[in-house]
Amino acid sequence: MSCPGRTEILEVINGVSDAEERIRHVRGCGSCSEVYSEMMAVTEVLSRLRPGKPSGSCLTDEQLIRYATRNIHPELEPVLEAHLAECARCLDEVAAIADAKEADPPEAPESLRRRVLGVPEPRTARIVTKRVTSRRRAERPGFAPWILAAAAAALLVAVFLAIGRDDAPGPEAGRPVPRPEPAKESPKETRFVEEPRKEEPKKETPKEEKLAEERKEQPRREEPRREEPKKKEEVVRQEEPKKPQDPTKVEETRYRKVVLREVKGELFSRREGGAAARVPPSAEVDRGDELSTGARWKAAFSIGEEGRVWLREGTALRIEATEAGDVAVRLDRGEAFFEVRKRTAAFVVRAPHADAIVVGTAFAIRARKTETTLLVADGQVRFKNSKGEVTVEKDQKSVATAAARPTPPARTETAAEVAWTTRGDIAKEKPKDPYIEHVVGANPKLPGLVIASPYSEWEVDSGKIARATGDLLECGLVLGHFHRDKKDRKIWINIDRGTEGKVADDGSVGTAETTKRAQETFAEYLKNVRAAAGVQRQVPMIVSFRDHSETVPGTSEELAVCEVAWTGFDRKTMKQLKALYEELLKEHKPTVPLVLRFDELDEQYECAGRKIKFKFTEGDAKSSGYMGTQHSRRSIAFFFNPSFGDRDEDFAVYAKILARMIEFLYRS
Structure with a gap:
């Protein structure tokens, strides 16, 4: 039979042809056998080619090769460098290209080389290894083999395009192919890196454009020629503050x-x-x-x-x-x-x-x-x-x-x-007459709870802490205004118990007595307390905040203690409250810890090295004033020392502490 063409021999190699006579002929015929061996070599090289890289954020093969050979657009180079600085995978592949320069390229069969003497071998691209030698590894993914295979494949494909034909090889098939004319040689045909085209560069992704813009602002540190703009920028920055300020x-x-x-x-x-x-x-x-x-x-x-x-x-x-x-x-x-x-x-x-x-x-x-x-x-x-x-x-x-x-x-x-x-503390001028105001409680978890400061202007600190604590608890609030004035009005009404003392010309206050005016004021006070609590008669719980001006007996030193009077609770609950206060001091850490002493628990205590007898028992308030059981079921009164309000930074802290203590008592 006649010799088959190259297409038919390729079918034999790929196993497509099942004609046994053709297979025997290819293997037995000297000319066909030689072509068969050459095509097998090409097939083996092509089988090692790496599949195309999937699309993604990494650089394409073309970009990697162009970067390694410095055959890229100047504006794209800093973009690729920025990506390589962050992507280890792409950097490894660029390093593999550098290894390709040092490796020996795969040899084509000798017979094939003799037949293509006129075809120049592929030139290995110029590799710039300055940026990648530090990242080389002992073992890398199989990138260099496919580069070499691609070079060989390019050579072989060029050969087959030059000498291949579909008819059978004749007797002269084994003769050397005449060397092509030098004018027909084109190195570009055998290079695996394409030269830059004259058309527009490949459109960059938004990420690459952003990196390019950032790179433009920062000159490359590797190239001294780009350091000059950096110096200019530094000079500009130094000169900017010297510019006259914009009048607008x-x-x-x-x-x-x-x-x-x-x-x-x-x-x-x-x-x-x-x-x-x-x-x-x-x-x-x-x-x-x-x-x-x-x-x-x-x-x-x-x-x-x-x-x-x-x-x-x-x-x-x-x-x-x-x-x-x-x-x-x-x-x-x-x-x-x-x-x-x-x-x-x-x-x-x-x-x-x-x-x-x-x-x-x-x-x-x-x-x-x-x-x-x-x-x-x-x-x-x-x-x-x-x-x-x-x-x-x-x-x-x-x-x-x-x-x-x-x-x-x-x-x-x-x-x-x-x-x-x-009205109240926002008035432009001091009101002509004293008055009482209240705020209704808004916390459904603490119904009937009222915080009161009967003398919020005279005892300024008690008024401030009453507001702050009341806001935290969102409970009822009652404030008395201008019921004590030793200078102008010369008035001293105890609005929370229905008594008053006469103010002398020297400002001293006489013994408290029950008067009609005081009783009417006390009735108004109770009316406001009940309104703030949202009840008609007995108030579930009243908390009174007061200031005192006591000194340590025998000295002019202030009594730096807050005394606490109470009624309606048991001693066990008050001991628990005292222990809770010590825990809250450790938790909130006020600048100056406030010393608390409790009625019936601390009947005598020490202060400034002296024995002090508990004073503010609120006996008259318990018998005929707001602490009486006919007016409130449970009551507690805090008497703060004179310097308590001197520390503004502690006010918010103590408001939180007192709110926790009051809530504990309410739920006990």
């Missing part, structure tokens, strides 16, 4: 802070995303900070020289920036009263449904979910929204909603509407 930024700084003066009540400030902090009597806050009151407290403050503001419970506002000289206040919720001094620039209050614009007047704004109400106490106020505008005068009010213009001004008793600004 100086103007912005002038309007960044707001000065608050004469702060009264419980006012808190909070920056966006931050925690609320109590505002001291005089402070600076940033424009845009939230100024607010809690659900149980009011506050008042002055805004620089602009005027004074009163905030009702649960109110929040922000003072905003205006370079033009205007003052803009944004009322987010609640009710606020403004007393604005006469000025040339406008004072604007922006509420949810309308704005109030004034140049000097007194008015209140009440912001609710569905409407905003303006009440004018003095002067005129422009009240407008996107639907229209009205002018509201003294003792008039107007209501605005999102869907309609403000209502026409209507008559109202503004003084009665804003009477809350004249």
Whole structure:
């Protein structure tokens, strides 16, 4: 039979052909056998080629080879270097390319080499090993073999393209192939790395673009020629602070802070995303900070020289920036009263449904979910929204909603509407008469619990700690105001037991006696206590906070002890309370531990090296005052020493400690 063609011989190699006569001919014929051996060699080389790398975040084979041979676009080089600095896999493969240079390439069969003498051997690409020699390993994945195989495969494929044909090899098949003309040689055809093309470089991924941008900003440390821009950048950075400051930024700084003066009540400030902090009597806050009151407290403050503001419970506002000289206040919720001094620039209050614009007047704004109400106490106020505008005068009010213009001004008793600004510790002037106020308890887990400070102005520390502890427990609260005054009013009423003492001209107080005025005040006090507890008669539990001014007998040194009187509990519970207090001191670690001594448990104790007899037993309060069983089922009173309030940093700590102790007693 005639000799088969190369395609038919390849079918024999691949096992596709089952013609036994053809198989015997290929194996027996000298010419066909030689072609068979050559094609087997090619097949063996191709079988070792590595499959294509799956797509992913790693570099492609082309990128790895281009980097190793420095045959890449200048802008892509830093991107690849950044990736190689983080990817051990790609770095190992680049190292394997370097090994390929040192390895001997696989030899083609001698007969094949004789037939292709005119075809040049593939040149090993120039390998830059500076960045990869340090990462070479004793054993690496099989990368170099496939590189070598690829080179050999490229050679063999070129040979078959040059000399292969589909007809049978003739008698002259074994003769050497004439050497091709030098002009026809092209090294590019035998290199396994392609030269850069003239078309646009391969589109980079977003990650590569980002790395490229970052790399542009940081010169390569390996190449001295790129260090020069770095020096220029350093010079620029050093010179930047010397540039004159932008006058617009100086103007912005002038309007960044707001000065608050004469702060009264419980006012808190909070920056966006931050925690609320109590505002001291005089402070600076940033424009845009939230100024607010809690659900149980009011506050008042002055805004620089602009005027004074009163905030009702649960109110929040922000003072905003205006370079033009205007003052803009944004009322987010609640009710606020403004007393604005006469000025040339406008004072604007922006509420949810309308704005109030004034140049000097007194008015209140009440912001609710569905409407905003303006009440004018003095002067005129422009009240407008996107639907229209009205002018509201003294003792008039107007209501605005999102869907309609403000209502026409209507008559109202503004003084009665804003009477809350004249009561309590936020009053602009001291009230003419003493009064009592209460806050109803809101904690369903502690029903009927009331904390009281009968003399919150005279005994300042007791008033502060009563508010702080009451806020933590959300229980009922009762505060007495101005029932003790040795200087102006010369009044000394014991509002929690129905007695009073006469104040002499020298400020001394006489023996307490029962009087009609004192009994009426005591009845008012009990009424407020029951209202705060939410009951009609006996209050479940009263906690009274008081201050004392006692000194160590025979000295001028203060009695640095807090005495605790109690009724309605048993001795075992009070011992447990005493032990709990010691544990809470260790847990909260106040700056100065407060010494507590308990009635019936510490009838005599030591202080400053002297024996002290327990004094504040509250005997009269137990017999005829608030501690009597007809008024309260259980009661406890804390008498704090004079320096207790000198440590502001301890106030919050002791509020937490006292809250834990009170809750323990309530549940006992």
